Structures are given as C-alpha cells and as structure tokens.
Amino acid sequence: MTNQEAMPSFEQAMDQLERIVAQLESGDVPLEQAIELFQEGMKLSQLCSSKLEQVERKIEVLLEQDGGMVKKPFQADEGDKGDTR
Template sequence: MEKNEKKESLEEMFAVLEKTVNQMETEELSLEDSFALYHKGMDLLKKCSSTIDQVEKKMLVLDEEGETHEFEM
C-alpha cells in the first residue's frame, strides 16, 4: 500500500461488498463477470476479516479495579 493511499474503513468495505452482492443478484452478467465479482467479494471479505482480527487484538478490557488488560477470547 502506498503512503498516500487511504486505508478503507470497515464500513466502506462493507458498503462495497453490499454493492457487489447486489450487482450479482440483480444484473444479467456473463459467467466471466460473475466470477470477477465473486473474486472481488471474496477479497473484500478477507480484508474485512483481517481488519476485525486486528481490532480484536487491540481491544482492552477494564477490570473491576479500573485496570486495563488485553481482551482474550
């Protein structure tokens, strides 16, 4: 990723994913276009999953004494 390239937020990725799914459901597409949209959607899902994993790893939990601890699943 280049320095001046903005990292997409999770909400933006979900919006693009929703648009991709809608295109697949509502448009008459060739097999090639369907596969291209499918792969685009799968790549977005991987990015979303990776972003969620990163957020979960950064989460902190406050205990009763007000001290923070890393969130463990």
C-alpha cells in the same frame, strides 16, 4: 499510490461488498463479470475479516485491573500491517 492509500477502510470495503452481493443476486451479470465480482468480493471479505481480527486483538489488550480497565500498548504483528492474507 501507496499500499495504505489503495486499501479501503472497513466501512468502504463493506459498502463495496454489499454492492457486489446485490449485483450477483440480481442474476443479470454475465458469467465473466460474475467471476470477477466474486473474486473482488472474496478479497474484500478477507480484508474486512482481517480488520475485525485486528480490532478484536486491540480490545483484548484491555485488562481489568483493580476494579477498572487499564489500556496497555498494542503491539501489531508484522502480518497486521495491511496484509489481506
């Protein structure tokens, strides 16, 4: 399995994060499992944040020019290629 296949989409990551939060909020999770869920949740949170930052940078590439919007090519940094920090 490649790194790209292993990385969930933003929507999948948010769904997983919501499930983890619900489990942790229920209070019925043993401590060991709660720690593992918390760690997984933090990774998913960082992934979502990274994906949102990428989208924000792509949107910023849109420049207003002559009364209209012009789309310029987006150049991803090396750190933007699936890096979850």
